[in-house]
Structure formats: C-alpha cells, structure tokens
Amino acid sequence: MGKAVVQVLKGIDLDIKAGEYVSIMGPSGSGKTTLFNMIGGLDKPSSGSVYIDEIDISQLDAYELAWLRCRKIGYIFQTFNIIQVMTALENVTLPMVFAGIPDDEARERGMDLLDLVGLKKRFLHKPFELSGGQQQRVAIARALANDPAIILADEPTGNLDLTTGEEIIKLLKLLSREKGVTIISATHDLKMLNVSDRVIWISDGKIEKIEKREELSISLGRIGEK
Amino acid sequence: MQEKTKPNLPQKQVVLPFKKSVEIAVKSIKSRFFRTLITTMSLILAISFYAYIKVNLDIISSIAASNDQTAIQKLSLQGIEVPEEGRALGLSPQERWILFLSLLVCVVGIVNTQLMAVADRFREIGTMKCLGALDRFILRLFLIEAVLQGLIGSALGGAAGAVIAFLGALIKYGSSVIGLISLNQILTSVLSAIVLGCLLSIVGVLYPALLAAKMQPVEAMRGRD
Numbered sequence: 001m002g003k004a005v006v007q008v009l010k011g012i013d014l015d016i017k018a019g020e021y022v023s024i025m026g027p028s029g030s031g032k033t034t035l036f037n038m039i040g041g042l043d044k045p046s047s048g049s050v051y052i053d054e055i056d057i058s059q060l061d062a063y064e065l066a067w068l069r070c071r072k073i074g075y076i077f078q079t080f081n082i083i084q085v086m087t088a089l090e091n092v093t094l095p096m097v098f099a100g101i102p103d104d105e106a107r108e109r110g111m112d113l114l115d116l117v118g119l120k121k122r123f124l125h126k127p128f129e130l131s132g133g134q135q136q137r138v139a140i141a142r143a144l145a146n147d148p149a150i151i152l153a154d155e156p157t158g159n160l161d162l163t164t165g166e167e168i169i170k171l172l173k174l175l176s177r178e179k180g181v182t183i184i185s186a187t188h189d190l191k192m193l194n195v196s197d198r199v200i201w202i203s204d205g206k207i208e209k210i211e212k213r214e215e216l217s218i219s220l221g222r223i224g225e226k
Numbered sequence: 227m228q229e230k231t232k233p234n235l236p237q238k239q240v241v242l243p244f245k246k247s248v249e250i251a252v253k254s255i256k257s258r259f260f261r262t263l264i265t266t267m268s269l270i271l272a273i274s275f276y277a278y279i280k281v282n283l284d285i286i287s288s289i290a291a292s293n294d295q296t297a298i299q300k301l302s303l304q305g306i307e308v309p310e311e312g313r314a315l316g317l318s319p320q321e322r323w324i325l326f327l328s329l330l331v332c333v334v335g336i337v338n339t340q341l342m343a344v345a346d347r348f349r350e351i352g353t354m355k356c357l358g359a360l361d362r363f364i365l366r367l368f369l370i371e372a373v374l375q376g377l378i379g380s381a382l383g384g385a386a387g388a389v390i391a392f393l394g395a396l397i398k399y400g401s402s403v404i405g406l407i408s409l410n411q412i413l414t415s416v417l418s419a420i421v422l423g424c425l426l427s428i429v430g431v432l433y434p435a436l437l438a439a440k441m442q443p444v445e446a447m448r449g450r451d
C-alpha cells in the first residue's frame with residue numbers, strides 16, 4: 001500500500017463552549033470524522049493545535065493522551081463498541097478501573113449511571129442479550145463513567161431505528177443539560193439538529209457555515225428519510 | 227523558538243491493577259472458549275509429545291539402571307541398547323530433531339491463531355484504548371492470557387504424554403516396571419514440559435500482542451466487525 005499525503009482539513013477554526021451541544025454535519029469525505037478524531041485526541045494534527053481546557057492535546061505524550069481519554073472525554077460510537085465479553089456493568093466500570101477508582105465505588109457509580117440510562121435491571125446482561133438501543137445506552141453510561149467534560153458521539157444514531165434514535169438523542173440532550181457535559185456529535189441524522197445548540201456544516205475540509213438553533217430551518221417532511 | 231507549553235494535568239494516573247488484568251483475561255478466555263481451545267490444542271499436542279519422549283526416557287533409564295534382568299531383556303527385545311554402567315541413556319539425534327520440529331510447528335501455530343485472535347479483537351482493543359488503556363495494558367492482557375493458556379495446555383499435554391508413556395511401558399515391559407520407576411524423575415520431566423509450554427505460549431503471543439498494543443485507537447476502530 002502506498003502512502004499518499006492527503007490534506008483533509010484545511011483551516012478549521014472552531015471554538016466550542018463548555019456545556020454546548022454541537023453537531024457536525026457534512027457529506028462523507030468532507031473531513032467530518034477526521035475533525036472528530038482530532039478533537040478526541042484519537043488522531044494528531046500534522047499542523048495546528050487542538051485545545052481542551054487550555055491544554056494543547058497535540059503536545060501530549062501517549063500517557064497523557066490516555067489519561068485525557070480516560071478522564072476528560074467520553075466516546076460514543078456508531079457501532080456501540082460495547083466490549084463483548086463483559087456485562088453491561090463491567091463495561092460501564094472499565095473506564096473507572098483505568099482511572100484507579102476502587103471496586104466498590106466503581107460498582108456503585110456504575111449502577112447509578114445504568115439507572116440514569118434506564119438499564120439498572122439489566123446490569124448483568126452481556127451485549128448480545130441487549131438490543132441496539134440498549135447497547136447504545138450502555139455506551140452512554142460508559143462514556144459518562146469518569147465525569148468527562150466532553151462527550152464525543154460519532155453517528156450515535158446511525159445504526160438505530162427512528163424511535164430508538166430519538167430516545168438516544170433525548171437522553172444525550174438531557175445529559176448535556178443536567179450534567180453540563182459538552183456534547184459534540186458527528187451526524188447525518190436530522191433529528192439531531194433539533195436539539196443542537198449549534199450546527200457546524202463542513203465541506204471539503206472547511207467550515208461552510210455555523211448555524212445556531214434559532215436559525216435552523218428544518219422541514220419536518222424530510223425527517224425520516226435518511 | 228516556540229515555547230512548548232507542557233500542561234500540568236492534576237493527579238494524572240491511568241492504571242490497571244494486576245488482579246483486574248487477570249480477571250479480564252480469564253473472562254476473555256472463558257467467553258472465547260472455542261478459540262482458546264484451538265490455540266491451546268497445538269500446545270497440548272506438542273507438549274504431550276515432549277512429555278511422552280521425556281517420560282519414556284525416564285522409564286527406560288530406570289529399567290536399565292535396575293537389576294531386573296527380565297525387564298532389561300525386554301528392553302533389548304524392543305531394540306533399545308542398554309548403555310554400559312555409568313553412562314546415561316540419551317535421545318537419538320533423530321528424536322531430538324523431531325522434537326525440535328514439533329515444538330517449532332507448535333509455536334508457528336500459536337502465532338497464527340493469536341494473530342487471528344488479535345484481528346478479531348481489533349474493535350475491542352480500540353475501544354479499550356479510547357477508554358484510556360495504555361499500550362502496556364493491552365500487552366499485559368494478552369500475555370496473561372497466553373500464560374494461562376500455556377499453563378492449562380501444557381499441564382494437560384504433560385499429563386497426557388506421561389500417562390501414554392506409562393501405559394506403553396506397562397504393555398511393553400510388564401507390570402514389574404512400576405516398582406522401578408522413579409516418580410520424582412517423572413514429575414521433574416512433566417514440570418519441565420509445563421515450563422516449556424508456558425515459554426512457547428509466551429513466545430507465540432509476543433508478536434501478535436505487540437501488534438495489538440501498538441495499534442492506534444482510530445485504526446482499531448476502523449477494524450472490521
């Protein structure tokens with residue numbers, strides 16, 4: 001395989017406030033996922049910087065990045081990525097284990113979080129015993145495990161049906177309001193726009209426009225078509 | 227020059243206690259029982275072969291060293307030459323070569339199945355890294371799994387080899403050999419087989435585990451289902 005250098009992001013200048021609910025929209029290939037990975041410290045920019053709480057994460061070493069991912073950022077994925085061999089509760093407590101939180105406390109907090117996402121009774125279930133929506137709920141609880149400042153959600157409703165997707169979006173919105181977590185999501189889902197404080201449209205590696213919720217015009221007729 | 231602003235992150239720590247690592251490794255082995263069985267199978271076979279050869283040698287040596295003339299005669303009938311007084315029985319060059327080859331094939335088999343296991347677990351590894359796991363956590367998990375597999379596999383293999391060698395001796399030389407065999411010697415042989423098995427298991431998992439540990443979280447996330 002050859003390695004071709006492709007400039008994906010071309011001058012993105014973006015500030016996101018704490019507690020904001022931001023959606024990143026754009027066609028595939030627009031650099032959405034790349035931007036997303038940069039924000040989450042999953043990928044390092046070849047030039048430029050990403051600041052989280054005054055910390056330039058492109059300067060961090062592997063250990064500090066791991067710490068950042070563990071404590072400051074919670075990830076939610078399109079494919080849920082619940083660890084298959086662990087129960088719901090173990091999945092939720094895993095980030096707490098990495099953070100060095102004692103077992104009892106982790107279990108207690110894990111149960112509280114599962115309660116928050118409405119899955120308290122199913123804490124002993126393995127992922128294959130849970131529906132897609134339930135798995136995503138577990139993933140949300142896991143993302144919240146260490147009280148992160150930011151939750152990054154990459155197409156969180158992409159693999160879910162309409163109603164389940166709506167529930168997940170409502171849950172995310174609730175969390176951002178109650179816990180003051182910043183939520184940044186990359187999405188195609190128009191339902192997501194309804195709850196976003198701001199929508200950032202990306203195309204060809206640049207910010208095309210940034211819309212506030214008040215400015216959004218969503219025609220209801222288009223919701224549902226993907 | 228541009229000044230590097232090294233941030234001061236408060237109470238930075240990312241940990242995975244050893245006990246937890248073992249817990250996770252055991253869980254992973256349990257829930258992937260079939261795959262573990264395949265990985266362990268080549269180890270069981272190779273180690274049982276090794277243990278068989280070693281224990282067989284132990285038995286023959288103790289018969290040769292005894293004064294039991296009928297048993298020694300049976301040895302000669304099997305085509306085994308009893309060495310002169312004071313010289314130990316050893317493996318023939320062919321036996322050594324076959325033994326070496328079988329162990330080599332075993333390691334290659336382990337590397338192969340472990341590489342597949344790592345590919346299978348791309349997503350899991352990537353997820354763990356996103357949750358804050360360090361490279362060495364992943365490495366440690368794979369190593370612990372390998373040691374556990376090595377212990378179980380070579381214990382089974384060692385026991386099987388020893389039992390087969392023992393039964394073979396019973397059939398070939400008669401029940402009188404039971405009194406001649408030194409249990410200590412056989413235990414030492416089986417123990418050496420178990421240690422060897424663990425080593426082989428670790429050697430086999432090293433490259434796949436390093437590969438897994440070095441993986442960037444994004445790469446892992448892009449991994450297939």
